[in-house]
Amino acid sequence: MKKLMIALVAVFSILPLFSFAAGGNVHLEKANYDLTDKASLQRGAKLFMNYCFACHSTGYQRYQRVATDLDIPEQLMKENLIFTESKIGELMFNSMDKKEAEKWFGSAPPDLTLEARLRGPDWIYTYLHSFYKDESRPFGVNNSVFPDVGMPHVLEELQGISIATFETTTDANGIEHTKVVALTSDESGEMSSDEYDEAVLDLVNFLVYAGEPNKLERQSLGIWVVAFLFVLFFVSYLLKKEYWRDIH
Template sequence: MKKLIVALLLAAAPILGLAAGGGAHLDDADIDLGDQASLQRGAKYFVNYCLSCHSAHFQRYNRTAKDLGLTETEVIENLMFTTDKIGDTMKIAMTAEQGTEWFGSPPPDLSVIARARGVDWLYTYLRSFYLDEKRPFGVNNIVFPDVGMPHVLWELQGAQKAVFKLEKDAAGNDVERFDHFEPVSEGLLSAEEYDQVVRDLTAFMSYIGEPIQMERKRLGVWVLLFIAVFFVLAYMLKKEYWKDVH
């Protein structure tokens, strides 16, 4: 029994480490995967701001059209900039070698980033870039310290700086803790409008992480109802079989 408990704890250790990592407060993404308009806007932002450097190798354009309520013509005309075949996946022209040369390492594929990091992490990350002259692209990120990518949405959000305050750690040493952001320059959108853009983008990345998830949840309700009904019938059958014994 002890060996089983130890094995379970060891198996859960990576998950616990991931949950505890970073230390930044994560805001609630509050996405709605049933909102096709939000997913359509998210797809537009993804291909315009993300797909230049990041691929989504597991998502096909024709699948996107089907799930998001778009025609293949609409997808071809508005979302396809890196290929001319509707059945292709969301790939990019940049090679891994070029990514390493330009960014230090190839930008990761975003097909399952929402499943790996979580939608709250993505939502908070895209709103947490701040000016930092020490970094190669002039920005840093509260959620992902020393991030290696530029803030591609800066024109929409504007520039902001991070304000830190000194606090005592457990050992009594002074450490800097993030307190809040202060705007430096205005973007094209208000704070509320930018939050909605990030929410739409996060929703789309959650969708491509598991395109079948809405159908899976819908079927799951029927499966649970079936199990509930079957349990009642099985219990009644058990009572019938054992009534003479008891």
């Protein structure tokens, strides 16, 4: 009975993960990010600090680590990418009061350090392409990937305003379902469609880096670890044969 209870608890504890992973059957666009592209990472850091950091911290990062990893001169980092009274060696927290944020948005904006690892680069990339005009919402926009999201489209001045085309279907039970099938930009943004795509990719690239700054180093080291284990296995096998030779 005890084993059965443990099994049931384990099953129910992972069910939310499956429902989250499903993501409402939303088609996700591919984010072809490149962590070796320092210029892209630098642009992504600039976009994040200018458009996202006012609400979203990356509290598991330090300004100095970002500057070092992305080849940003320390003085340039201080002058252009630190908007609080923080020192360059401190963690990247913004100055937004969480209680006030809950009043404005309904809930405090989450820290985004691990967002790319939590939701995936493709989700973020698609999400930032999926805002559309919706006057019924508090900020005048909605999102087809995250319906009724409680945040404005912070990149609207870059992308412009998108108008949604809806499709309504009726299921076997006679219940109607409406979904967004297309988004058309009014091209009022500062960027062209291709420029906006590149900007979003830069931002995604930075968030992927933020979630695991040593990812490239880990992958490179992993190859040598596997090679070492292979050599160790071969040597251990020969040693075992030598030790057991007289017995066999």
